[in-house]
Amino acid sequence: EVQLVQSGTEVKKPGESLKISCKGSGYIFTNYWIGWVRQMPGKGLEWMGIIYPDDSDTRYSPSFQGQVTISADKSISTAYLQWSSLKASDTAMYFCARHYFGVDGSGSEDSWFGPWGQGTLVTVSS
Amino acid sequence: QSVLTQPPSVSAAPGQKVTISCSGSSSNVGNNYVSWYQQLPGTAPKLLIFDTNKRPSGIPDRFSGSKSGTSATLAITGLQTGDEADYYCGTWDSSLSVVLFGGGTSLTVL
Numbered sequence: 001e002v003q004l005v006q007s008g009t010e011v012k013k014p015g016e017s018l019k020i021s022c023k024g025s026g027y028i029f030t031n032y033w034i035g036w037v038r039q040m041p042g043k044g045l046e047w048m049g050i051i052y053p054d055d056s057d058t059r060y061s062p063s064f065q066g067q068v069t070i071s072a073d074k075s076i077s078t079a080y081l082q083w084s085s086l087k088a089s090d091t092a093m094y095f096c097a098r099h100y101f102g103v104d105g106s107g108s109e110d111s112w113f114g115p116w117g118q119g120t121l122v123t124v125s126s
Numbered sequence: 127q128s129v130l131t132q133p134p135s136v137s138a139a140p141g142q143k144v145t146i147s148c149s150g151s152s153s154n155v156g157n158n159y160v161s162w163y164q165q166l167p168g169t170a171p172k173l174l175i176f177d178t179n180k181r182p183s184g185i186p187d188r189f190s191g192s193k194s195g196t197s198a199t200l201a202i203t204g205l206q207t208g209d210e211a212d213y214y215c216g217t218w219d220s221s222l223s224v225v226l227f228g229g230g231t232s233l234t235v236l
Binding site (some may be wrong): 035037044045046047050059061062095097099100101107108109110111112113114115116117118119 | 173
């Protein structure tokens with residue numbers, strides 16, 4: 001069974017650093033992108049970025065570029081999302097998901113996420 | 127404001143059919159594949175439809191996807207109370223080189 005398991009709930013203070021993780025199993029970790037998605041309280045899904053664990057090729061949403069760092073350690077099938085200095089506005093649920101990306105013969109691009117991790121709740125409060 | 131526009135909410139009675147629209151542009155929905163996700167209350171999103179109209183194994187055929195021009199549609203037939211959830215569309219935008227999600231639609235089964 002393909003599965004992504006995320007690290008647990010975090011409660012941090014503004015200005016602190018944080019690194020959360022997402023461990024894949026049941027498939028060849030280096031063959032698929034891994035994506036990170038933010039969901040603020042009561043809001044919708046926001047794409048943060050994706051990483052290809054085999055070569056660590058990383059793409060960021062312009063909204064999150066420079067705000068977070070996405071990385072991966074293929075030796076332990078784990079992807080990471082980290083902050084160097086948290087803000088209260090980073091309070092949210094963060095999901096990782098296996099990401100498929102392809103281009104068909106006509107040039108149409110194909111992107112979807114599945115399965116998803118269970119989510120990591122990050123609360124930043126003084 | 128999402129680039130992909132979904133109605134904030136839809137509702138229908140048990141056993142009925144409901145459709146949820148996802149409107150975009152030629153750089154995303156119009157020329158690329160669309161996916162749909164179901165998020166039950168308090169849980170992670172789940173892939174419902176990929177490649178615009180394909181269902182992952184385990185997803186019942188009550189759920190179907192289609193596309194016409196720059197608008198995609200998720201249809202759910204034989205509504206059940208367990209279908210009450212938020213539904214999101216997703217796609218790739220070729221001009222921006224980003225993943226896009228719709229703003230989400232809350233389904234109520236009356």
